[in-house]
Amino acid sequence: MKCPPALPEESERLRALSEYGLSADRPMPSLDPVVRVAARAFNMPISAVNIVGSDHVFFAASTGAELGTLDMRRDVSFCAHAITERGVMVVPDAALDERFQDNPLVTGAASLRFYAGVPLRSSCGHAIGALCVVDTKPRDDFTTEDQDRLRELARLASDRLEVQRLTILAQQNQPHIASMPSHLPAPVICFDEVGTVLALNEAAAELHGYLPADMIGSPVAMLVAGPDQPALQAMLRELLRREKSPAVALERRELRGLRKGGEEFTLELTPFRWQEQGQQRYSATLRDTTERQEHARELRRLNSSDHLTGLANRASLQVSLEQMLAAARSAALVVVGLDGFKALNSALGRAIGDEVLREVARRLRHAVSPADVLARIGGDEFGIVLPDAPSPEHARGVADTLTVRIADPFMVAGHEIRLASSSGIAMGPLHAEDALELIGNAELALAHAKGSGKRRSFVFLPTLRMEAVSHRQFAVDLHRAVENNELRLHFQPQFRLSDGALAGAEALIRWQHPQRGLLSPAAFLPALEAGPLAAIVGEWMLDTACAQARAWRDLAAPDLRIAVNLFQAQFQVGSLAETVIAALTRRSLPAACLELEITENTVLNQDEATLDSLLELQRHGVGIAFDDFGTGHASLSLLKRYPLSRLKIDRSFVQTVMNAGPDANVVRAILDLARSFGLATTAEGIETVAQRDRLREEGCDEGQGYLFGRALPPAEFAEVFLFDRAPPLAALARDRAGSASP
Structure with a gap:
């Protein structure tokens, strides 16, 4: 057995891991859907998000039988090897791999034989763990397409881990309650139990456009715009209500701040109270987050939109589906694929192909209702979520309308373009209760529609998933056929x-x-x-x-x-x-x-x-x-x-x-x-x-x-x-x- 190689940046990696607040007795329920989808998508008995510590590993989320009996030492962990890779680590048969052939996980009661895992990286690039799928029998049918799908699931897991990290940091970064405001560079203001300003530093006064002397003796309410003053008063009452506690730091809140000239801005305010020489002291740290909020909004827009067409992207569509399904709302997903687009792109060039995609996006935008979610989810594929769709027939009618809109000829750079399209349809929760599975089912229906000819639409049937499994089994049998000279x-x-x-x-x-x-x-x-x-x-x-x-x-x-x-x-x-x-x-x-x-x-x-x-x-x-x-x-x-x-x-x-x-x-x-x-x-x-x-x-x-x-x-x-x-x-x-x- 080969132990996992030591990482040169191990100390930095462990520091990054500590920001997530994870441990064996503190799993992450938000990762449970990811591992369940991974297990179903690849027909694997075991899937897990495995966090790699200094000498042990532990599951942040997992699905599969008897996982609690596994040896969790880092030296025997497959995932400890996976985090040293840049891409997906695939082990078709661990019994034949010199790294694992005498590993207790392989030779012992667990009898693990197949493994595929992709590193999960922190915001600063350190691998803190891996998303993996595992089987107790060898498999040689894990294709490059499967690896891409596992990477996609890993990105979803990484996003949810990042939310966990930010939540932990927000809790840890509360101001030190014993600090005096006079020497702090950040804007800080002190007030009494009725909300009268007693003291503030220059940074706080400058933030609101005043001199410090102008604000002393004024009510704290002058810090915020009128509509948010009730929220500020509620925060102050909460400080007073907890009088039995020696110190209180409330969660930071974003309110509409108000400057001297009447200009409003986004104000992050964190009030806290402490005792000093037997007296209650009340303070608040202030921060102008307008620029940060604008930057965050721009990042969200970029991360949730397709740069070529301006539509929502695949991740954004997935989030919309997750929200609808979690709220027990029905939703139809129509996935539209252009027939023969790759050939058109090759023949006319990528610049014209890009313009064609923008035109298709424009036509779809005008064809769907404002309540629908429209996204570009692949090279020449578009997804449309129809909230509260009453039936598959209704969704199919929408799909047929989109096919007609796309088919109208148009000119690009002197070329007359005539497009055909096909559509796959899946209904949630009828065909799937999970967003990822619903998208996969709609794409299976699209593949069937394209295989039946141009300008077709098809509603998902469970037999398509069975055919996909059969296709995967054929791939396994083909390896045997080659080895046994059956061709x-x-x-x-x-x-x-x-x-x-x-x-x-x-x-x-x-x-x-x-x-x-x-x-x-x-x-x-x-x-x-x-x-x-x-x-x-x-x-x-x-x-x-x-x-x-x-x-x-x-x-x-x-x-x-x-x-x-x-x-x-x-x-x-x-x-x-x-x-x-x-x-x-x-x-x-x-x-x-x-x-x-x-x-x-x-x-x-x-x-x-x-x-x-x-x-x-x-x-x-x-x-x-x-x-x-x-x-x-x-x-x-x-x-x-x-x-x-x-x-x-x-x-x-x-x-x-x-x-x-x-x-x-x-x-x-x-x-x-x-x-x-x-x-x-x-x-x-x-x-x-x-x-x-x-x-x-x-x-x-x-x-x-x-x-x-x-x-x-x-x-x-x-x-x-x-x-x-x-x-x-x-x-x-x-x-x-x-x-x-x-």
Whole structure:
């Protein structure tokens, strides 16, 4: 077991911690909702805000079974390690981590295996503890998105800790009741039991615009404006009422102070009473907090608003929801997301994208009622809280109205902008009694709406949360699948339309699940692409496809071309060009036999390094194809800029190519576009002879689809399409017209 490293600023850290007044027997109830939300959000049995002292740790808040039995020594604490990190510390399996494998928390009755924790920092930057989630079983599905969500919860915990610190300091900073006002630099005034000024220092007189002699003998009430004089008199009566106490210091109050010329200002006044030589003495410290209040208001405005649009921000919206739910008020949350905004931002530039967001904010501001809370809660997402919303249907009606308002075209820097938007809706307390959970549920509904098409709105259903948990389980299973070699490559043939000859094969991933059987990509690809395994699986696909190409070229198809799809993650890890060239070299394959397929949106989401990688691959002779062309947001400038060799026409256009209308025209336009750029073309999803013939007449080079054959395992592919005993390929392509089905 490795003990936590010593922090160089440990003494300063402990001094900062002392300002919070925390101890094992003084937990913070305000942190309880944070740990409960963390446990639910990550499906963890244990969550805690753990405060790290000099030699022990203790919980400021926690949820989970048998926490009281844990060893709380600092030397064995996971959180004592976490506070030494700058970001989130994730331990997928403590039993395999040299820091913790023989830790009593791991080997003992607690049997902790998974840990994720993020430091909680004081206002001066010292780590005083950590927000953590813990499990008794190992987990390798804690994604970067999960880490971001844990950081967000940690910020909420830090805010509540700061409120605790300020409360403690306010209590500790009461004036010393035995101090005489004459030598104090702060404004101090002395008065008798009826409120007549007996003495004051120059600072107090100057604060109100008088000379000291002018104020002696006057009533204390002259310090404050008329409307606040009753409050001042009540404070003085409270001092007198506590006459049995040898000394009394009342809480400081803010009143409207009054200067000699009638000017009002914010006056902080703290009255206190003490005994001196058997006599009662009454004093008050004074402070002009006008500037501080203005500064505080400005800070609150900045901290609660979005700097780009001027709307409230995510934290402010969350606070509004918390207040409504705490008051047992119903509230609907509508989360609006712009469809395709990232592509627009990439194509037109960030400056235009920012202006688009400001225009959307302006439209939403004019569309909602004054009682509604409107906020920008993400890059292209806006949240609207509808207080006392009567039903989900009412909220959906509001969402549909916002969709119409956003859709009106407008001009920005000479560009006509047409936007589509989708909405997710969640009702509190129907769908959640906690603000964070309600926001998460609305965002799950938004994701479902976007997945169903543009301009959709969807009301949260509990099944969405179940699907999210299932998605997380898929991520866990995928790690096992990679370790146990459960992934497979099937190959779908690609034929030349001019003569029916086999031109290539596209490698398509499948999952041979031990319980669910053979899974198609639709079942697991979203989880794979969103997780940390995408780059690893992508490299495996590339190497496996190249190995299969080598085998088939040696046996029966010396000119066969292999197409392999790339994941976005492969552009972000290492050098893609080096990886591809290494795979070709290992199999002694010419670069021309490999074609890499990328989607339009993959290109739009990448940077200059992506272009450099593709240019390097082109120089070596590797083909680059745009997959599903016509369904994304590619522009002509991308076709000019990127080193493409092929456009693949999406199956949605091919299915209706026989119809007179827009889709047939789209196919014709894509083919004309490809010819003008000198690009080859492949049509996907060909199912009938008529479709094949029409595409051949229009000049399409190649096709793939069920007419020619579905994706098959390598041995079956070779049996059907490569070996001599298979029927002639040109005839096969013709004869499959009526026999293949999806």
